[in-house]
Amino acid sequence: MNDAAAPVQHFQRIPIVDPEPLVSCGAFPATAVPGEDVPVSATVFREGHDLIGVAARLRDAHGAIVERVPMFRTAEDVDRYHGVLRPVSEGMHSIVIEAWADEFATWRHRARLKLAAGVDVELMLAEGVDLLSRHQAATPLEPRQREAIRAAIAALEGSAPAEPLDRLEAALSEELLAVIAAHPIRSLLSTSRVLRLQVHRRAAGHGAWYEFFPRSEGAHLDETTGTWVSGTFATARKALERAAGMGFEVVYLPPIHPIGEVGRKGRNNTLNAAPGDPGSPWAVGSKDGGHDAIHPDLGDFADFDAFVARAGELGLEVALDLALQAAPDHPWVREHPEFFTTQLDGSIAYAENPPKKYQDIYPLNFDNDYEALRAEVLRIVELWISHGIRIFRVDNPHTKPVRFWEWLIATVHATHPDVVFLAEAFTRPAMMHALAKAGFQQSYSYFTWRNTREEIEEYLTELRDESGAFLRPNFFVNTPDILTEYLQFGGPAAFRIRAALAATSSPLWGVYAGFELCEHVARPGAEEYIDNEKYEYRPRDFETALAEDRSLAPYLTRLNEIRRAHPALGELRNIRFHTSEDDAVLVFSKRKDDDVIVIVLNVDPHSTRETMVDLDLDALRPYDRRREPAPELRAVDAAGSPLGQPGLPETFTAHDLLAGQSWEWGARNYVRLDPKAEPAHILHVRWPQP
Numbered sequence: 001m002n003d004a005a006a007p008v009q010h011f012q013r014i015p016i017v018d019p020e021p022l023v024s025c026g027a028f029p030a031t032a033v034p035g036e037d038v039p040v041s042a043t044v045f046r047e048g049h050d051l052i053g054v055a056a057r058l059r060d061a062h063g064a065i066v067e068r069v070p071m072f073r074t075a076e077d078v079d080r081y082h083g084v085l086r087p088v089s090e091g092m093h094s095i096v097i098e099a100w101a102d103e104f105a106t107w108r109h110r111a112r113l114k115l116a117a118g119v120d121v122e123l124m125l126a127e128g129v130d131l132l133s134r135h136q137a138a139t140p141l142e143p144r145q146r147e148a149i150r151a152a153i154a155a156l157e158g159s160a161p162a163e164p165l166d167r168l169e170a171a172l173s174e175e176l177l178a179v180i181a182a183h184p185i186r187s188l189l190s191t192s193r194v195l196r197l198q199v200h201r202r203a204a205g206h207g208a209w210y211e212f213f214p215r216s217e218g219a220h221l222d223e224t225t226g227t228w229v230s231g232t233f234a235t236a237r238k239a240l241e242r243a244a245g246m247g248f249e250v251v252y253l254p255p256i257h258p259i260g261e262v263g264r265k266g267r268n269n270t271l272n273a274a275p276g277d278p279g280s281p282w283a284v285g286s287k288d289g290g291h292d293a294i295h296p297d298l299g300d301f302a303d304f305d306a307f308v309a310r311a312g313e314l315g316l317e318v319a320l321d322l323a324l325q326a327a328p329d330h331p332w333v334r335e336h337p338e339f340f341t342t343q344l345d346g347s348i349a350y351a352e353n354p355p356k357k358y359q360d361i362y363p364l365n366f367d368n369d370y371e372a373l374r375a376e377v378l379r380i381v382e383l384w385i386s387h388g389i390r391i392f393r394v395d396n397p398h399t400k401p402v403r404f405w406e407w408l409i410a411t412v413h414a415t416h417p418d419v420v421f422l423a424e425a426f427t428r429p430a431m432m433h434a435l436a437k438a439g440f441q442q443s444y445s446y447f448t449w450r451n452t453r454e455e456i457e458e459y460l461t462e463l464r465d466e467s468g469a470f471l472r473p474n475f476f477v478n479t480p481d482i483l484t485e486y487l488q489f490g491g492p493a494a495f496r497i498r499a500a501l502a503a504t505s506s507p508l509w510g511v512y513a514g515f516e517l518c519e520h521v522a523r524p525g526a527e528e529y530i531d532n533e534k535y536e537y538r539p540r541d542f543e544t545a546l547a548e549d550r551s552l553a554p555y556l557t558r559l560n561e562i563r564r565a566h567p568a569l570g571e572l573r574n575i576r577f578h579t580s581e582d583d584a585v586l587v588f589s590k591r592k593d594d595d596v597i598v599i600v601l602n603v604d605p606h607s608t609r610e611t612m613v614d615l616d617l618d619a620l621r622p623y624d625r626r627r628e629p630a631p632e633l634r635a636v637d638a639a640g641s642p643l644g645q646p647g648l649p650e651t652f653t654a655h656d657l658l659a660g661q662s663w664e665w666g667a668r669n670y671v672r673l674d675p676k677a678e679p680a681h682i683l684h685v686r687w688p689q690p
Contacts, residue, residue: 061090076634228276291380617667
């Protein structure tokens with residue numbers, strides 16, 4: 001008896017290797033949202049010279065087949081096949097790549113060669129008759145499809161004086177090819193491993209965010225007492241209307257909990273707070289409660305519920321900050337000292353990010369009593385879910401164990417699969433990627449510091465090709481902590497440039513209130529705002545600025561209108577770069593079905609740029625992903641012949657969605673962009689109708 005283990009069989013009859021999307025060898029699912037285009041690819045080949053067919057199949061969370069799309073190979077890599085799938089519902093989907101011996105393509109290829117050479121003429125025609133006859137008998141077809149096959153058989157069986165090549169070409173009609181495309185003749189069917197695709201709700205991968213501090217909305221100085229009076233959830237409803245009016249979809253609130261008094265920071269992060277200084281909202285907790293309480297100045301839970309309800313009436317979702325840290329007087333410090341790190345001198349360690357020090361914040365320690373701490377965090381998250389919160393912006397998740405986030409998000413999703421988590425993780429790529437794989441549907445990114453054309457192209461290419469299957473970057477143009485030098489010194493043009501770039505390059509983007517007023521004064525020597533709202537009330541007169549034409553609100557509104565009207569801008573991985581002769585002029589396009597957008601952007605806020613722009617027209621041509629390859633794929637058919645649509649027009653109408661002007665454009669075009677007037681063209685491509 002032979003006890004040796006059976007050899008491992010890695011290859012099926014037709015090998016399918018290196019399928020994508022595959023995240024960490026399949027340990028984690030790729031991610032998408034309903035309606036998003038998901039690129040798929042695999043290397044597929046077989047022995048000998050017989051031709052193969054390849055397709056990608058998508059099943060939804062219930063196991064039903066959503067669609068099966070063809071995959072095409074390129075002239076550059078004849079064994080690599082590409083296709084695009086599009087889920088339509090939420091839940092865990094599965095992708096399988098199928099390959100088969102394509103008997104029809106093999107016969108057609110051989111028949112054309114042999115008939116042209118006068119070899120085995122009648123035999124090749126007879127083989128075609130036999131192949132089509134067997135397919136007709138074995139396949140459920142509509143009457144018109146059966147008629148197409150009967151006509152092809154009749155043409156192949158036709159007698160002299162018709163030439164054999166004429167009989168063959170008459171048989172290979174468009175009607176017959178359509179039938180074969182819909183019902184391929186397949187044998188030796190092989191399948192890839194199952195690729196998982198987690199489809200989250202739309203808000204997980206698409207949205208425009210607006211951040212504001214509720215305490216500043218409606219705050220005012222009491223002239224009688226000389227002290228500040230905080231804004232409330234009631235007065236902050238005006239900010240909801242402002243955000244909705246600009247077309248934003250999510251309003252994000254910094255922590256709304258009681259703020260610590262021990263170690264409270266004063267204005268501009270000074271160590272000694274003056275009487276009336278409100279402190280940093282991220283120093284969570286005081287005698288009034290912790291993460292499960294609301295700052296009494298803002299209102300109570302009834303006021304918060306009314307605020308969330310009003311947001312819903314305006315078409316907005318409320319995102320709440322989840323800042324897992326504590327002020328020194330947080331109830332946890334007294335009730336659960338094991339949640340923190342105790343130093344040799346008996347004191348609890350405060351947060352540090354040298355040279356920054358946060359004396360008003362104690363970080364959590366997940367290694368002392370992990371089970372108790374994670375249970376407490378879950379309780380807090382579920383509390384806010386019960387009050388209508390379905391989006392959490394998580395502060396500094398990279399300072400907590402990744403395994404904790406994987407557990408927490410999976411546990412929450414088991415009962416609330418619609419909850420979205422955004423990772424505020426400005427950290428190393430490995431950690432950012434790990435957090436995304438652990439379940440965070442969105443992430444802050446390095447976009448904020450990518451300003452030159454070269455930097456932008458390189459970073460967007462990385463997001464598309466290296467992490468596009470699992471990481472969703474939210475392109476915030478500014479935050480309370482981040483005021484880049486580009487915005488400090490670029491004037492209003494810099495604000496327009498960054499907004500236009502963020503809104504068009506990513507399906508997720510956001511602004512922090514004050515951006516529309518072009519607030520740009522920094523604390524000396526830092527990339528932070530002076531008189532930072534983190535440490536004081538900052539009421540703003542948005543209405544006067546708008547009336548005096550000092551507000552970018554109309555510009556942001558128009559960008560969000562364009563995003564809503566054009567599905568191409570709702571995708572991350574469809575970005576394609578084109579070239580210009582000026583290193584300061586960025587050119588890229590996005591396409592979804594017949595919606596095609598070209599963005600030409602002057603990234604230099606200080607000077608007018610004139611240059612020639614060169615476009616890859618194939619990347620701008622609409623196509624049907626269910627039937628044909630993307631034109632720029634330079635695809636070839638099973639026999640290696642180029643696929644495409646010859647005779648397509650070489651010019652199109654470029655309609656500028658910002659300026660309202662239109663031009664006739666082609667492969668090479670002149671542009672002039674004055675950043676003080678308008679730094680960008682957002683062009684809707686309109687091809688001539690055939």
